[in-house]
Amino acid sequence: MWEYNDKVKDHFLNPRNAGEMKDADAVGETGSLSCGDALKLFLKINKSGRIVDASFMTFGCASAVASSSALTEIVKGMTLDDAEKLTNDDIADYLGGLPKEKMHCSVMGQDALRKAIRSYKGIEILAKPGNTICECFGVTDLEIIETVKQNNLKSAEDVTFYVKAGGGCGKCVQQIEKIVESILAQA
């Protein structure tokens, strides 16, 4: 059922900046059909490195559409340097919060934005660093560690909510638990 607040509903029912941008200066793509959600972000960037326009195309649930819509609203007018620092929390906060199980939608926004900016800056995006932990969703140990630290996650279930790892066949859940435990032990 609807577990979304009015702002999330509004951005789903009336998405801002939806659609392809033919003359985009930068494009960032994340997600896939098999994952169940995907975002293609388009940016128009001026000579001084400021984002002057943004649009998106999204396949996914209501919160994926709303997160994408929010992302485009947030980044318009930002410098690339500031935009690069944007986190998934900023997107979720802009929407007044997302259900915990849907936080991965905001993570998708952060990921697409960084990919767009890096490709614009000519930074080659190499294969994902680290070792793949979750085969279903292609998530590596380094991604899990970064997400756990950035969002103060406490359990393997939290990790699934944020980056989906462990949410498919479930074989890697124990490995994820170990990673989370080792980070909590260090903290």
Place this chain on the structure above:
Amino acid sequence: MNIVYTDNNATTKVAPEVLEEMMPYFSELYGNPSSMHSFGGNVGGKIQEARERVARLINANPSEIVFTSCGTESDNAAIMAALELNPAKKHIITSAVEHPAIKNLCSYLEKKGYHITFVPVDREGHLNTELIYDIIEKKADDIAVISLMWANNETGVIFPVEEVARKAAEKGILFHTDAVQAVGKIPIDVKAADIAMLSLSGHKIHAPKGIGALYVRQGIKFPPFLKGGHQEKGRRAGTENTASIIGLGKASELAKVHLNEMDTRIRGLRDYLEVELLAKIPASSVNGDKKNRLPNTLSIGFDAVEGESILLLMDQSGICASSGSACTSGSLDPSHVLMAMKVPFESAHGTIRFSLSTYNTKEEMSYIIKAMPPIIKRLRDISPFWKK
């Protein structure tokens, strides 16, 4: 806004006739059927009538009906009874597309040391019966129970349970069927098929939630799942949920009357919905064998869009249905049923299940047929995977 309810495989409305018959047993007729006084005993008589009505719906003897709290309890009670009756046998055969009530119970038992065969299905949802017969032939002595759903809740595909049940009976293997979705939608005859145990649920056939039944073939020394009092002839302890049992009885009587309408008028409505949606929405496809299917169920996949988004836009138009997608359930993969059938991700994530009841009308189908194309188009317009 009017609600168009096409989610009857999830739950159904309580029929007014059912509610009416239940009402006195919430208030003035509150006696305990186990009591010695006739005030309670009269309730017992009414429960016996309900038992007869449920039995008639599936061609059982009234004494073979055990009332439970729900379909899930019936399933659990059946499987656990089979294991208790066959302590030396460690092998359970079931399918890859069962309801969680069986699927998750079997996964739990697997961790406890049982050997479970989750028999696969093909692209149309047909069960690989050859695999079952092969196992029966070679290792019958180790099989504690075979449990197969009669009809699938998501696709409506019907399994050849009668055939498998007969083969199991020939080898002396207990056969259980989760018939929660089949009962009241297609004719069921437990005698003809030699079925040992069958689960059914009240709220799928216009009785209230919280009432189910388990058919247990005469002669099976059924050990109770809930242990305690002598109720249900020692097969299920706990004071009877009298009003709901009486409701299930009435609902069973109505369901038997409505079987023909299900097969004709409701099948016609479902087919109308199916044909029109396929014609009006490009890149849409039906999941499961179209012929061998419950008359009320349509599982239809729309490429390149996602189920939760579709459902929420349908909700804006007052249409209730379900998705075969993950985002609604908290898990992230598409439904295990669609994955077992190897439905491509492209349409699995965008699958919607419409399930009708005898309360649905042609006008409602026309309304859905008009509402759906713009919903799918709207989501495809912003989907990166939609090739125009």
